[in-house]
Amino acid sequence: MTEPMQSHLSLITDQPGAARATVIGVLAVGIVATLMTDLWHRLLQAIAELPPANWGLIGRWVAWMPRGVLVHRSITATPPVRGELAIGWGFHYAVGIVYAALYLAMVRLLPGSEPTLVSALLFGIALLVAPWFVMQPALGLGFMAARTPHPGLTRAINASVHAVFGLGLYVGAIIFAAGVS
Numbered sequence: 001m002t003e004p005m006q007s008h009l010s011l012i013t014d015q016p017g018a019a020r021a022t023v024i025g026v027l028a029v030g031i032v033a034t035l036m037t038d039l040w041h042r043l044l045q046a047i048a049e050l051p052p053a054n055w056g057l058i059g060r061w062v063a064w065m066p067r068g069v070l071v072h073r074s075i076t077a078t079p080p081v082r083g084e085l086a087i088g089w090g091f092h093y094a095v096g097i098v099y100a101a102l103y104l105a106m107v108r109l110l111p112g113s114e115p116t117l118v119s120a121l122l123f124g125i126a127l128l129v130a131p132w133f134v135m136q137p138a139l140g141l142g143f144m145a146a147r148t149p150h151p152g153l154t155r156a157i158n159a160s161v162h163a164v165f166g167l168g169l170y171v172g173a174i175i176f177a178a179g180v181s
Helices: 003-009 018-048 055-067 084-109 117-126 129-138 151-180
Strands: none
Touching: 018 084, 018 151, 055 084, 055 129, 084 117, 084 151, 117 151, 129 151
């Protein structure tokens, strides 16, 4: 990684303007990585005839949380919520940005570390813990999508999407570094 990338993506620094650059960097990297997952999923839809991601159901899950409902027997049986599609898309990108912040903080805080393709891919794959052990069970899909019609296929798709997210973290970091150099 170049020195400009380290200074603009650092989370702990005393450089003037570093906090603003850090926020912009995290936003840019998170949006690029999440957008790459969306493009990957669209490609999978086109070549494998997968159904589109239903961010409305994720929005419904998120919208029911403040009402005290975190786990659903089946999210499809839960009554719809006004604006759930927008809530779902917003949550999707917000999570991508938070994950980018965690990744960039991790690589900044580890001595001699910087964003690399390998670390970004491993980070993306490690993030499978969230959907497999939190989100999917909470949506009524079971641990690791066990209650879906095709659990193995769902897991493979999840893994590929998360690997592409990791690739997106790396690409986003490179693009941002090139823009600030």
